[in-house]
Amino acid sequence: MRARPIVIIGAGHNGLTCSAYLAKAGQQVTVVEASGQVGGAAVTREFTPGYRVSAGAHLLYMLDKNVRKELSLESAGLSFSQLDMKTVALAEDGNHLVISGESLHGADITDSDQTAMKEYQRFMTRFAAVIGRAHNRIPPRVGTKNRSDLLTMAKTALDIRMLGRDDMREFLRIAGINIYDILQEHFEHPLLKGALALDAVLGTNLGPRSNNSLFTALHRRSGLQGMAMPKGGMGAVSDALATAARKHGASIRTSATVARILMEGDRVTGVELQGGEKISAGTVISSADPKTTFFGLLGARNLEAGFVRKIHNIRMLGTTAKLHLALDGLPAFKGLERGLLGERLLIAADIEYVEHAFNHAKYGEHSSRPVAEITIPSLHDDSLAPAGKHVLSAVVQYAPYQLKKGWSTEKAGFTDLVIDLLEQYAPGIRRQIIHREMLTPVDIEREFRITGGHWHHGELAMDQYLMLRPVPHSAQYLSPVNGLFLCGAGSHPGGGVMGSAGRNAARAVLSVIKAGKRA
């Protein structure tokens, strides 16, 4: 007997990863993607003729090593134009700080900061490893006596215990608190604190003083790998995943937008595409965010009300915008040597600067002086821009999804403001701009079909993590509806181009299919 077909909604990196594993396991899988190309928010696309950019995520640092190995992504075409990128904390006066792992250069950094950085890196790496190990586990259900659930809980508890007495105490002390307090405890230099604080809050609706911002810092490091740029942009990761999935027999359809998930009685029977085509399936796996999946595609009325309320209450308001510039030449950052221009450049003058930038977001305004993470990928990859021209890609915060005055009136002004900011660090950059594109969270919502334009498909926080992600009773990649599963960043372990959610989901789906066969 043939296995009942599986449909996966969305060819983002998690949807593709999930499809590859399921196809590898012999399942008949079809991925349907609304966009004309695969990748979701891990995509390279043209933003003006001749200039291409990673339109969503622009750096790779969390890709699940298991996914990379088990799906042989290198042989499927994944290669890198830059590995182990340094971080440059830009100073307005040109006295920049260069961070490379645990070593610090420039900016008249003191010995005590150098020493503190070694210790900070040591414990943050250890703690991030605890989080990282949990990423490959299907979250346990709380309150069950199921053996694999208990085992998963025991493993995570053991990971924490194995930190040893002192580190375990420190981990438990700081896991729930904010990055501000920790950085103030350890460091002196404003640029260093600003840069480390920015890493903690990038992509979140948190400021350095918000609870959970230490957790987000750990989450971001949990891949335990350096910042990298795939050759061809982030789309190359997705293309390699798609190649691997196809090799294993998955079929991938682009420009196929799912209009709704079909149900009969209390179980799903397939999906209906815009245009009316129906694809029947015994299992539907959605890589869309939980709100899109349950409200947009399934319909709240097909769910029980308590669950609807939980999904409704997921915090997922994006605060992160993306700026793409096509440049007539290389920008000249004050005091920055040419060799460092291709590294990761941060605008976060000090920790208070980051907190002040966040203050605006609390009240429905964009930052008057935003923070930014800037890359110039065309320095490493000449496929992205015509010869002699360049592409600048910047993640800019804070640009809250819910803006009091609305993005339709504020977007142009915000873009000007960000370019003014760049001009302060790289005088003359304004005149080099051939084309500019700003993706506000509203644009991100539209382009990548993510509710609230939130990168992570839901705020990353301890109350929306592990067995609480996206919500309790749906955290094992299951949903309350028979035959419907989740595999996106809205599920454990969350956002960042990892593929772990897709990989874990495939395991969860296979075990349900197996159990169904036994029954």
Added chain:
Amino acid sequence: MSLFSKNETIKPIDFSSKAHYRTKAFPSPFYSRQEPLNVLKEWGRWADYLSPHAYHCSSMEYFAARNACAVFDLTPMSKYRISGNDALAYLNRLMTRQVGKIKPGRVGYCVWCTDAGQVIDDGTIFHIRAGEYRLCSQERHLDWLLTNTMGFDVSVTEETHQVAALALQGPTSCATLREMGLAGIENMKPFGIAHFSFAGTQLMVSRTGFTGDLGYELWIDPQHAGLLWDRLFAAGSSRGIQPMGDEALAMLRVEAGFIQAGHEFMPAHQTVRTGHTRSPFELGLSWLVDFSKPNFNGRKALLAEQQRGHRYNLVKLDIDGNKPANNSYVFTSRKKLVGTVTSALWSPSAKASIALASLQAPYGKPGEEFLVEIYYQKELKWSRVMATAHVISGVFYAPPRKRLTPPADY
């Protein structure tokens, strides 16, 4: 000193002025009529309203309801208006039963649950006009009802304070209403709804109640509340009409075998401790659970419970002796503790000591014998009896007039 003089008009509560924050308890729109009759001054609370425990003597009030007719002020009951294109779909997702079976002009009993299949409350759905419903319940539920609107084209508004209501219960209730001028009232069937014009406004009447007897409930705008009360008591003056408080009503409802929030079950949204709630099955309401509906709140959990088995059985006990078994433990004949009495009384109509009890499954089959531990006090001296009790399958008290149409003319 009374809050309002007898002739003062009671204005409906004006929420826009926020004046309601200044008082902890609202007088009912019938307060000006209740206050002089309430010679005991035993005011209790029902949600945010003053509600009399008894007016002059709860026993006499009880006997009025069984032998003549008695009036109970229902205004504090939660009332929600549910309408819109998806009203039926909304109710079907909310309730465990098939709401479509309640035709326009009819009333249906219902129960609703959390996702975990635990009872939030029970109540009645009034299908007032096609597609327009009123949900009535003891507890307040606006937040949950609004939560349930997500995904539905439905409007849910609370009208607790906009509708004054009286229950008129007892054998002479029909004749009293006919005397008041409600022509054709005798033709109303149980669970029917009818509309009458009354002093220039509309009076809605349903043949419903909480007494297991012949009875009606009257629904009117609060401005006409006083007049309705006056006309009702004038019409019933030769038929033994009496006001009735909640003590008498509590006796009547146990005799009728009706469950009540806070007694037979803890409303799930007010329950903190796990395992202290009840599913519909555990309250004897399996007839209200319709698994043929593809989705309703609690469906998945209740399906699992059906496979796994229930924790409790709600039973009716006929207890030897005449001591009311309130709050008693229930033991097997071998003294194993298996449950507790949830409501009990000496039933004057059934002439028996009766009780509702929640027993651990599988105990509670009809005919099964238990021991009920009753403590009672005579002039500060406590005594204890272990009274034999039997599970009965029928009802404690159900006079034929309850269902008869037209009812006998008293």
